[in-house]
Amino acid sequence: MSLDLLTYMFIGGSFALYIGIAIWARAGSTKEFYVAGGGVPPVANGMATAADWMSAASFISLAGIVSFMGRDGAAYLMGWTGGYVLLAMLLAPYLRKFGKFTVPDFVGDRYYSSTARTIAVICTIVISFTYVAGQMRGVGIVFSRYLHIDIEMGVVVGMVIVFFYAVLGGMKGITYTQVAQYCVLIMAFMVPAFFLSMQVTGHFLPQAGLGATLESGKSVLVTLNELSTELGFDQYTQGNKTTIDMFFMTAALMCGTAGLPHVIVRFFTVPRVKDARISAGWALIFIAILYTTVPAVAGFGRVNLIETVNGPDNTGVEYTQMPAWFKNWEAAGLIAWADKNGDGRVQYQAGDAFDGGKPMFSEGTGEYGERMTENPSRSDNEVYVDRDIMVLANPEIANLPDWVIALVAAGAVAAALSTAAGLLLVISTSISHDLMKKTINPNITDKQELTYARLAAIVAIIIAGYFGINPPGFVAQVVALAFGLAASSVFPVIVLGIFSTRMNTQGAISGMLVGLGVTIAYIVYFKFLGGTPDQWLFGISPEGFGTVGMLLNFIVAMVVATLTPAPPQEIRHIIEDIRIPRGAAEAHVH
Amino acid sequence: MSTQADSARAYWRENLRIIITYMVIWFAVSYGCGILFVDALDQIQFFGFPLGFWFAQQGAIYVFIALIWAYVFSMNRLDEKYDVHE
Numbered sequence: 221m222s223l224d225l226l227t228y229m230f231i232g233g234s235f236a237l238y239i240g241i242a243i244w245a246r247a248g249s250t251k252e253f254y255v256a257g258g259g260v261p262p263v264a265n266g267m268a269t270a271a272d273w274m275s276a277a278s279f280i281s282l283a284g285i286v287s288f289m290g291r292d293g294a295a296y297l298m299g300w301t302g303g304y305v306l307l308a309m310l311l312a313p314y315l316r317k318f319g320k321f322t323v324p325d326f327v328g329d330r331y332y333s334s335t336a337r338t339i340a341v342i343c344t345i346v347i348s349f350t351y352v353a354g355q356m357r358g359v360g361i362v363f364s365r366y367l368h369i370d371i372e373m374g375v376v377v378g379m380v381i382v383f384f385y386a387v388l389g390g391m392k393g394i395t396y397t398q399v400a401q402y403c404v405l406i407m408a409f410m411v412p413a414f415f416l417s418m419q420v421t422g423h424f425l426p427q428a429g430l431g432a433t434l435e436s437g438k439s440v441l442v443t444l445n446e447l448s449t450e451l452g453f454d455q456y457t458q459g460n461k462t463t464i465d466m467f468f469m470t471a472a473l474m475c476g477t478a479g480l481p482h483v484i485v486r487f488f489t490v491p492r493v494k495d496a497r498i499s500a501g502w503a504l505i506f507i508a509i510l511y512t513t514v515p516a517v518a519g520f521g522r523v524n525l526i527e528t529v530n531g532p533d534n535t536g537v538e539y540t541q542m543p544a545w546f547k548n549w550e551a552a553g554l555i556a557w558a559d560k561n562g563d564g565r566v567q568y569q570a571g572d573a574f575d576g577g578k579p580m581f582s583e584g585t586g587e588y589g590e591r592m593t594e595n596p597s598r599s600d601n602e603v604y605v606d607r608d609i610m611v612l613a614n615p616e617i618a619n620l621p622d623w624v625i626a627l628v629a630a631g632a633v634a635a636a637l638s639t640a641a642g643l644l645l646v647i648s649t650s651i652s653h654d655l656m657k658k659t660i661n662p663n664i665t666d667k668q669e670l671t672y673a674r675l676a677a678i679v680a681i682i683i684a685g686y687f688g689i690n691p692p693g694f695v696a697q698v699v700a701l702a703f704g705l706a707a708s709s710v711f712p713v714i715v716l717g718i719f720s721t722r723m724n725t726q727g728a729i730s731g732m733l734v735g736l737g738v739t740i741a742y743i744v745y746f747k748f749l750g751g752t753p754d755q756w757l758f759g760i761s762p763e764g765f766g767t768v769g770m771l772l773n774f775i776v777a778m779v780v781a782t783l784t785p786a787p788p789q790e791i792r793h794i795i796e797d798i799r800i801p802r803g804a805a806e807a808h809v810h
Numbered sequence: 811m812s813t814q815a816d817s818a819r820a821y822w823r824e825n826l827r828i829i830i831t832y833m834v835i836w837f838a839v840s841y842g843c844g845i846l847f848v849d850a851l852d853q854i855q856f857f858g859f860p861l862g863f864w865f866a867q868q869g870a871i872y873v874f875i876a877l878i879w880a881y882v883f884s885m886n887r888l889d890e891k892y893d894v895h896e
Contacts, residue, residue: 286867291848291863291866291867293867294844294845294866294867294870297866297867297870297871298840298844298866298870298871301870301871301874302836302840302870302874304874304878305832305833305836305874305877305878308878308881308882309829309832309833309878309881310829313885427868428857430858430859431856431857431858431859431864432858433858439858440858441858441859441860441863457852457860457863459848459849463845463846466845467841467845467846470840470841470844470845471841474840492896493896494882494885494886494889494895494896497878497881497882497885498882500878501875501878501879501882504874504875504878505875508871508872508874508875511871512868512871512872515867515868796818799818799821799822799825800818800821800894801889801894801895801896802894802895802896803896804896
């Protein structure tokens with residue numbers, strides 16, 4: 221059976237499953253639409269949270285990032301998992317006890333202020349849209365590479381699917397499709413990892429395989445270090461970033477993770493406070509299965525890539541002899557080769573092969589049939605490899621069977637769709653619930669609110685699809701912004717709201733504004749206005765600056781709160797109430 | 811009424827103590843072993859990994875899982891003790 225047919229079967233089959241679940245789990249009330257009726261078992265919620273959280277970035281890009289960054293990739297590995305410890309201990313149980321539908325709900329009620337609520341709504345919407353554009357793009361890339369249809373068409377197909385189950389089913393539909401999507405994506409990630417690990421090291425478990433000793437008598441990591449230094453890269457197990465930057469970046473990613481609205485809202489869906497804690501535990505187990513495998517996939521992938529491209533004796537392989545995957549990805553524009561020394565062989569080493577980092581393709585093909593480019597650099601490196609292809613190309617590089625490749629394609633789509641659906645739901649809830657119901661017109665009925673929620677979901681899907689088809693050049697840059705925003709605004713304001721009885725409106729609003737302002741200014745300056753790394757404050761990269769914004773938020777909020785009147789008595793009662801688990805079920809019915 | 815408030819305060823204090831204990835471990839394995847002292851730990855070999863590298867890319871994540879579950883069990887016990895469980 222051909223690879224194309226297999227891919228259609230895997231992706232088509234998984235879509236049929238998602239739609240089936242969506243029809244079975246239609247939402248009939250706003251409570252079902254927003255929080256799945258509040259009756260999701262903790263294991264299922266853990267799985268849904270894992271699928272919600274693991275996006276196209278985790279599935280497709282993370283192994284590539286680690287593969288090319290070496291040890292520094294740990295900022296993402298620890299940052300994107302350590303946040304769950306914060307969620308489980310500092311946020312999830314109390315927000316569940318509070319028992320409303322959204323993050324702005326909590327901020328608005330706890331700080332008795334519609335200004336605070338509105339700031340939270342804006343943060344929620346900006347964070348979620350930033351994220352969702354990347355997901356739609358991920359779907360598009362997979363479709364165009366494996367099904368040979370246009371990226372545009374791929375995005376439209378993805379939109380229709382998400383539309384179907386997010387609009388029909390709301391949180392209830394999303395939760396149960398996410399459970400299915402988790403199963404698809406984790407299989408798709410683990411099966412090739414098991415194969416790779418067996419192939420490279422003889423160990424079944426990739427986590428152990430990365431530490432194994434190869435036939436050559438050297439361990440995988442030593443081999444990687446030797447290959448890397450030979451080709452002029454830094455040692456794989458050595459860090460390149462400064463300690464302070466690693467520290468701040470990891471903290472920004474952790475606190476950002478804990479402050480992401482689409483993750484927080486998942487903890488509103490379980491029946492009891494206890495279940496909120498338990499489902500955080502399950503979520504992290506399900507996430508860690510993938511995240512602890514990532515370093516192994518990254519390491520094996522890198523060894524395989526270098527050995528395939530440079531050949532066993534490291535002199536380069538003739539372009540005409542390169543395997544099919546090399547040319548397929550070249551056709552997709554994610555690999556490029558410029559024969560700088562004119563020997564017809566592909567030679568990969570450190571340095572930018574193309575000026576500005578990325579190749580600019582021109583029309584026509586060169587002497588050996590390679591795609592021509594306009595900007596080969598003076599570096600001796602001849603190959604550009606987009607790090608996003610690492611996971612997708614790995615099974616092909618390792619010559620795994622076709623069904624594994626088809627499975628990976630279905631997994632990537634599952635990862636992208638599950639996250640997109642969670643984000644779209646948060647956006648539509650923010651609009652229908654926080655803006656329409658709570659701010660503009662409190663008199664609308666439950667039915668009307670549900671209609672608004674569905675309309676908002678439709679509009680959000682169309683906007684997200686537009687960004688997927690016409691990606692703004694800044695998608696990669698704004699991811700730093702999403703985490704920076706969450707870490708510097710949403711996270712501190714919720715933590716203070718639970719752990720400080722003295723925190724009041726004035727403190728919360730000034731803290732959020734200072735945190736947001738500083739973080740946005742720093743990121744915009746360095747990402748868009750041409751700031752250079754030598755100007756970084758204390759050597760902290762824009763990715764890590766959310767931590768500074770967060771610290772400022774905490775400090776400003778606490779100083780302002782002590783200088784202004786304490787919150788009213790009924791707010792103190794709310795705080796005392798959310799700290800005690802008993803009564804969560806009743807608290808949910810308002 | 812006041813005993814109930816006292817009990818709620820005591821419950822909260824114990825909760826905070828548990829949180830602080832686990833957060834210290836959380837900080838030590840990730841920011842400590844994985845970032846601040848990573849180079850020193852890399853001198854030690856651990857199942858084929860330099861130990862600092864292992865903490866940064868694997869070990870910290872396992873400890874995170876253990877911490878959340880430890881918190882789940884500690885809190886379940888505490889909820890029973892103060893009779894605030896659901």
